[in-house]
Amino acid sequence: MGKCKHITRLLSDALDRSLTTGEWVAIRLHLPTCSGCRNYRKQIRLLRVAAHSVSGIAAPGTVNSDD
Ligand SMILES: [Zn+2]
Known part of the structure; x- marks a missing residue:
């Protein structure tokens, strides 16, 4: 299950950069x-x-899905 490692990495990356579609x-x-x-x-x-x-700055790429 390397998938979760990849996904959590992307979630972490999203804090620092814009993810691709x-x-x-x-x-x-x-x-x-x-x-x-x-x-x-x-x-x-x-x-x-x-x-x-x-700072009140909203980070880009917020996931709005299940809550
Ligand atoms: Zn997972």
Whole structure:
């Protein structure tokens, strides 16, 4: 299951760069099937919100899927 490693890497990369359409598609297809990656995304999203709440800058490439 190298898929999860790839997906979590993309989720992490999304904090630092804009993902390609293909990368987002891979994430969107994978997250509904994998609670582990969904939890990972929630965790890094919380970290990102905390990091950006001061500046008020929204990071690009936010995934709006299951919550
Ligand atoms: Zn996964």
